[in-house]
């Protein structure tokens with residue numbers, strides 16, 4: 001019997017990018033555990049990935065190419081037979097799908113692509129992918145080469161973080177932030193729109209360590225998350241009003257002379273303009289918008305500026321809002337105002353993804369697009385899929401190729417998305433591990449490997465370690481990785497460029513050969529054995545990090561702390577933190593930062609018949625729509641709830657447990673009321689669900705809109721108004 005332990009890395013869309021050890025016995029994975037050698041993720045996994053064997057070996061995996069033989073539309077799932085639904089006659093998998101060979105599937109795809117290109121132009125083909133895997137190879141490499149070479153439309157990948165990224169970069173010019181290991185040295189920690197217990201669990205032990213040493217934890221979140229419940233202070237802010245709060249904090253800090261004049265003078269531009277701007281954001285004025293009292297705003301500002309080191313864990317919840325870019329921008333200014341970038345345990349983290357600068361141009365080859373089209377292909381915003389599929393005509397989208405994503409669950413304006421996906425003239429291919437909401441509308445489904453079954457290079461967006469994820473087992477059934485799939489498709493299309501023949505190892509080497517100094521000395525060979533920290537010049541790095549025990553013995557970071565902006569070094573055009581931005585002015589935005597209430601909010605222009613602000617949030621134990629179909633993980637979450645406060649429930653004669661209809665002008669969903677104090681008056685909360693596992697195939701995203709945020713063309717999942725009414729129990733069915 002052979003037994004070995006393989007080093008891998010979790011590729012899911014999560015800041016932690018855990019080091020993973022997979023035990024393989026006789027070719028079968030028998031155990032998964034966290035890699036104790038990983039200095040940030042330190043030997044434990046989140047609850048969902050701890051059950052990963054159930055996912056890899058699930059009887060529901062797609063193992064063979066399948067072609068449609070039934071009509072497009074919802075298909076019943078084995079483990080989730082939707083009994084008791086209206087029109088319970090949902091076709092089964094066998095009525096819908098017929099197994100086919102890879103050969104036939106690839107022939108059909110390439111011949112359809114050729115016909116569509118001839119008739120409508122290659123831009124009538126649209127790739128659609130997002131965060132299924134964030135591996136450098138399987139996330140965005142061979143696929144991009146393929147679609148660039150094909151001359152397909154480009155996808156603007158805006159569904160998650162682009163407003164926040166634009167806001168952050170407008171101040172710093174780069175996505176860098178405080179490393180998680182430094183949080184143990186902080187004395188004042190603000191979790192700002194950051195559901196740490198749910199979405200970023202590996203930061204928690206560092207926060208716990210800081211708190212044992214007297215640090216205070218403050219949570220700014222309209223929802224009483226588990227993190228908020230454990231905090232020293234929870235400020236339930238009104239959704240979408242964070243820019244106002246940040247501006248008011250700066251108002252207090254500057255008025256009380258608590259700012260770092262030296263840091264501001266040396267390393268920022270526009271402080272005078274900012275000082276003028278924040279004058280009008282008095283705590284009294286901002287209290288009306290944010291729902292946080294003037295007294296609390298003053299206290300927060302004073303504590304943040306004086307209890308040192310203070311750090312902000314800002315997360316992306318803040319920017320899923322119409323003004324999300326500006327909110328992020330205003331918050332990103334705070335550590336510059338108090339100079340906390342100079343301190344170990346100070347600063348701010350939204351993302352660390354600007355650290356590992358792989359050679360993305362070589363991985364993705366955008367130049368191939370110019371070869372194919374002689375110009376850039378048109379760009380389609382993924383958030384607008386519903387509108388695009390139904391209305392765009394120049395050319396229309398005739399083929400949709402989905403991988404690493406489940407748009408029929410995660411995309412806003414769900415009803416239009418489904419209407420588009422149902423088009424009989426739309427040729428849809430989905431490369432997937434499971435039959436998802438989106439495969440229900442596919443013409444062809446192709447089987448995809450999990451990270452157990454393919455090799456990749458992995459960075460994190462919540463720390464500065466990179467690692468190679470080794471293949472632990474052979475692909476199940478006839479599954480192929482994204483890289484393999486697009487390599488093969490390129491061959492079938494007759495694409496002759498050398499890059500389509502590169503092996504996985506060659507691609508990893510290419511990714512690492514970006515000549516960026518922080519990657520210097522980091523080789524595939526080393527990374528196959530475990531995580532390595534980026535090489536932050538002059539500091540101890542490229543050295544295997546020490547174990548958690550050793551690290552806490554020395555009581556500090558085993559490697560030198562990385563302080564990205566201690567001496568300025570911002571990557572903006574001016575080289576300084578831009579508190580005033582000419583580039584934003586040119587875009588018609590306020591060059592400093594201005595608060596305007598989102599139009600769909602209690603203070604907005606669209607608050608007519610729909611008075612409640614909806615947070616259509618993520619589950620703590622799923623990953624967007626992923627994992628919800630694994631029974632052992634599904635059991636950890638209660639599905640189908642609408643959380644509402646006592647006052648709003650009473651006004652509508654709703655009691656805890658009552659069935660309710662949640663609706664607006666875009667759509668509706670039926671849920672069960674939960675009156676448990678998690679939200680404040682005026683706010684209701686529900687979870688991103690999978691229609692496939694919901695009675696009647698309803699989606700919370702039937703309520704969310706395609707409206708874009710102020711920066712980055714980003715999604716606005718948390719700027720949504722709804723009304724709620726009690727319904728009769730029978731109509732829940």
Ligand SMILES: Nc1nc2c(c(=O)[nH]1)N[C@H]1C(S)=C(S)[C@@H](COP(=O)(O)OP(=O)(O)OC[C@H]3O[C@@H](n4cnc5c(=O)[nH]c(N)nc54)[C@H](O)[C@@H]3O)O[C@H]1N2
Pocket residue numbers: 013014015131160161192193194195196198199200220221222223225237238239240241242315316317318320321615617618619620621622623624718
């Ligand atoms: N368990 C789990 N982990 C995940 C995911 C998951 O689905 N489940 N998803 C992954 C992905 S794709 C991402 S992008 C990250 C996201 O991780 P986060 O950035 O943490 O994202 P969210 O959960 O969207 O939002 C965080 C918090 O912001 C709050 N919030 C909403 N609106 C506002 C507002 O206007 N102001 C303030 N201050 N707070 C607000 C929400 O209530 C929520 O608790 O997590 C990743 N990790």
Ligand SMILES: Nc1nc2c(c(=O)[nH]1)N[C@H]1C(S)=C(S)[C@@H](COP(=O)(O)OP(=O)(O)OC[C@H]3O[C@@H](n4cnc5c(=O)[nH]c(N)nc54)[C@H](O)[C@@H]3O)O[C@H]1N2
Pocket residue numbers: 013129130131132133138159160161403404405406407409410411431432433434436448449450451482616617618623624625626687688700701704717
């Ligand atoms: N209402 C509401 N909607 C939201 C959000 C919200 O908070 N509320 N969050 C938004 C955010 S932040 C994000 S990032 C998006 C997420 O949108 P998506 O990135 O579409 O997220 P997932 O639901 O995780 O779907 C990923 C799919 O990829 C598949 N997959 C995993 N690995 C591989 C692989 O190696 N190859 C292939 N071919 N497939 C693979 C998985 O099985 C899964 O079905 O959703 C957004 N939608």
Ligand code: SF4
Pocket residue numbers: 010011012014015016017018045046047049201202623
């Ligand atoms: S989902 Fe996040 S926390 Fe869970 S194992 Fe993967 S990287 Fe770690």
Ligand SMILES: [Mo]
Pocket residue numbers: 013131159160161
């Ligand atoms: Mo995301």
